Amino acid sequence: MAPDALMQPPVIILLRPQMGENIGSSARAMKNCGISELRLVAPRDGWPNPLARPMAASGADILDNATVYDDIGSAMHDVVLAFATTARMRDLVKPTTDPRGAAEMSVAKPQSEGRRIAYLFGAERSGMDNDEAVMADYIVSADLNPDFPSLNLGQAVLMMSWEWRMAALRAQSLSDAALDDNWPERATIQERDFFFQRFESLLHDKGFFATKEMAPIVNRNMRAFFTRAEPTKQELQTWHGILSMLMKDS
Amino acid sequence: MAPDALMQPPVIILLRPQMGENIGSSARAMKNCGISELRLVAPRDGWPNPLARPMAASGADILDNATVYDDIGSAMHDVVLAFATTARMRDLVKPTTDPRGAAEMSVAKPQSEGRRIAYLFGAERSGMDNDEAVMADYIVSADLNPDFPSLNLGQAVLMMSWEWRMAALRAQSLSDAALDDNWPERATIQERDFFFQRFESLLHDKGFFATKEMAPIVNRNMRAFFTRAEPTKQELQTWHGILSMLMKDS
Numbered sequence: 001m002a003p004d005a006l007m008q009p010p011v012i013i014l015l016r017p018q019m020g021e022n023i024g025s026s027a028r029a030m031k032n033c034g035i036s037e038l039r040l041v042a043p044r045d046g047w048p049n050p051l052a053r054p055m056a057a058s059g060a061d062i063l064d065n066a067t068v069y070d071d072i073g074s075a076m077h078d079v080v081l082a083f084a085t086t087a088r089m090r091d092l093v094k095p096t097t098d099p100r101g102a103a104e105m106s107v108a109k110p111q112s113e114g115r116r117i118a119y120l121f122g123a124e125r126s127g128m129d130n131d132e133a134v135m136a137d138y139i140v141s142a143d144l145n146p147d148f149p150s151l152n153l154g155q156a157v158l159m160m161s162w163e164w165r166m167a168a169l170r171a172q173s174l175s176d177a178a179l180d181d182n183w184p185e186r187a188t189i190q191e192r193d194f195f196f197q198r199f200e201s202l203l204h205d206k207g208f209f210a211t212k213e214m215a216p217i218v219n220r221n222m223r224a225f226f227t228r229a230e231p232t233k234q235e236l237q238t239w240h241g242i243l244s245m246l247m248k249d250s
Numbered sequence: 251m252a253p254d255a256l257m258q259p260p261v262i263i264l265l266r267p268q269m270g271e272n273i274g275s276s277a278r279a280m281k282n283c284g285i286s287e288l289r290l291v292a293p294r295d296g297w298p299n300p301l302a303r304p305m306a307a308s309g310a311d312i313l314d315n316a317t318v319y320d321d322i323g324s325a326m327h328d329v330v331l332a333f334a335t336t337a338r339m340r341d342l343v344k345p346t347t348d349p350r351g352a353a354e355m356s357v358a359k360p361q362s363e364g365r366r367i368a369y370l371f372g373a374e375r376s377g378m379d380n381d382e383a384v385m386a387d388y389i390v391s392a393d394l395n396p397d398f399p400s401l402n403l404g405q406a407v408l409m410m411s412w413e414w415r416m417a418a419l420r421a422q423s424l425s426d427a428a429l430d431d432n433w434p435e436r437a438t439i440q441e442r443d444f445f446f447q448r449f450e451s452l453l454h455d456k457g458f459f460a461t462k463e464m465a466p467i468v469n470r471n472m473r474a475f476f477t478r479a480e481p482t483k484q485e486l487q488t489w490h491g492i493l494s495m496l497m498k499d500s
Contacts, residue, residue, distance in 0.1 A: 028402060032398060032400070145281060145283060148308040159412055162392075222488070
């Protein structure tokens with residue numbers, strides 16, 4: 001998790017947006033959530049659009065700084081991870097996630113100049129076509145009312161922006177927790193593996209396995225059990241002490 | 251968790267809404283998320299409002315069925331749990347939660363006729379006043395950009411409706427999972443306690459505790475370790491087999 005997740009918002013890209021009002025309300029939603037970069041691909045009524053500003057409220061600076069592109073490819077020139085928010089596509093096989101999953105993936109990857117993460121939104125009514133959706137790494141599908149799943153464009157931008165913000169806030173608080181001195185120190189995979197080997201030797205040496213076939217199954221189940229408990233270094237030391245005592249005994 | 255959480259949406263109450271467009275976009279957001287009941291308290295421009303319908307899209311039926319009240323008290327006549335979405339109130343001490351917390355609380359409580367859950371939204375710009383907020387059980391505060399936390403009314407309704415839907419979907423899937431026959435059968439507390447007693451006897455009998463003071467600390471840490479792994483009945487049986495073998499040995 002990036003410790004400065006809130007400082008690395010994604011880029012919002014609107015494909016062929018039609019109504020200025022919707023571009024404005026998208027900017028407002030972005031501003032509410034701390035996202036600042038807006039890119040427009042071939043806006044129907046040109047740009048700037050006077051209908052956008054009243055809806056943007058304090059997001060007017062986002063409109064002022066919005067950049068306009070002729071096609072989706074140039075709008076994505078520096079994008080390394082893209083999420084396309086759209087209803088499920090026919091005839092297109094793509095990994096799919098939901099808004100919360102997309103947000104979690106977004107905050108898990110650090111961005112940098114020339115390596116951006118983008119959320120793509122299709123045009124009002126017509127949505128995104130297959131040639132556009134194919135440019136994205138993931139299709140984002142929200143589990144909405146099947147009788148009317150179609151969100152207003154500004155609402156779709158708010159939903160994604162809010163999910164991003166919640167994920168970023170959570171990543172920051174986890175990251176703060178990880179820096180906390182009181183966080184118990186987890187054993188490494190290597191340390192766990194060394195412990196398992198000793199544990200398995202003990203079971204073998206003491207003749208626990210009545211049949212040869214039994215060993216791999218019990219060993220696997222015991223590994224799953226110990227792994228689930230997420231042992232700390234301290235706990236594995238205690239376990240090693242127990243193993244040493246039991247081994248000495250035989 | 252209610253198994254039919256999705257079938258028990260909250261009531262949406264708009265206090266003194268000003269713009270018909272915002273009432274319409276609230277209805278659309280509700281429809282998208284499967285929420286159907288809209289109540290309006292003293293809408294500024296009367297009701298019905300012709301500006302609402304174009305923004306409502308397929309949520310027009312929600313507008314048709316909306317009910318209008320003169321004051322907040324009568325709009326809440328059958329409400330037993332209310333969440334007021336607003337910026338933090340000065341001079342008002344109320345339990346506060348965030349949209350996700352409000353959604354989780356909402357789906358955890360069954361509703362019935364005459365016992366409804368409501369989300370309250372203040373007027374555009376002026377928001378909710380203290381006399382209105384005091385009627386709610388919880389203040390819902392979203393952690394938005396501190397430079398511009400003010401959501402458009404329709405956006406606020408979408409955010410709460412989406413969080414409710416996600417919580418309801420999750421409650422339903424948890425409830426389905428609980429019914430699943432394949433859910434591994436967890437050991438009871440009693441079964442765990444019996445196992446711990448045998449385990450502790452082994453450590454004691456083998457002379458693991460170098461000092462008297464060491465025993466309660468190690469025992470407590472080991473209980474914490476095993477509890478964290480949430481052992482199944484099957485796993486405890488394997489452990490009992492291991493203990494029996496080790497005990498026989500001495």
